[in-house]
Amino acid sequence: MELSQFFQSVVEQDQSAVVICDTEHRIVYMNPAAMERYAKRGGAALLGKSLLECHNGTSNALIVKVVEWFAASPTHHRVHTYFNEKENKDVYMVALRDDQGRLIGYYEKHEYRHRDMTPFYDFGTNEQSGETNL
Numbered sequence: 001m002e003l004s005q006f007f008q009s010v011v012e013q014d015q016s017a018v019v020i021c022d023t024e025h026r027i028v029y030m031n032p033a034a035m036e037r038y039a040k041r042g043g044a045a046l047l048g049k050s051l052l053e054c055h056n057g058t059s060n061a062l063i064v065k066v067v068e069w070f071a072a073s074p075t076h077h078r079v080h081t082y083f084n085e086k087e088n089k090d091v092y093m094v095a096l097r098d099d100q101g102r103l104i105g106y107y108e109k110h111e112y113r114h115r116d117m118t119p120f121y122d123f124g125t126n127e128q129s130g131e132t133n134l
Contacts, residue, residue: 016110020096023067023103025051066093067106074101081108088113 011018017034021027027046035043041054052060066079070093079093089112096105 016112018107018109019046019051020105020107021051022105023071025063025067027051028105063093067103070095070106071103074103078109 011029011031014031015033017037018029018031019027019034019038020029027049030038030044030047038046038054042049046054052063055063062081066081069079070076074097077095081091081093083090089110092109092111093106094109095103096107098104
């Protein structure tokens with residue numbers, strides 16, 4: 001099995017929205033959480049469109065500036081873009097690079113500050129039988 005399948009599975013299972021763009025700002029991937037989060041803006045229909053169509057002029061200028069900074073050096077990896085007080089999370093833009101260190105795209109990373117109150121090792125129930133999955 002290719003390692004890329006493992007990476008795709010990691011992103012697909014992430015409960016935070018993951019939107020991956022190429023260096024031309026075209027949306028090339030959205031995980032299920034992103035499709036749900038941005039459903040009112042088009043959800044899966046956003047694939048192939050420019051991320052810049054989803055933001056205002058000020059935000060677009062900042063996005064372009066960050067991507068230029070990423071491209072300037074292979075050591076430029078991550079920029080803190082804002083704190084969302086309502087959702088208690090920090091948001092970052094993160095560079096994506098090929099195996100030669102060349103910039104191939106970027107994505108937005110959400111880091112929530114809320115403690116997860118789910119009980120440890122809570123397997124829930126089997127949706128079909130109602131039995132515990134242990």
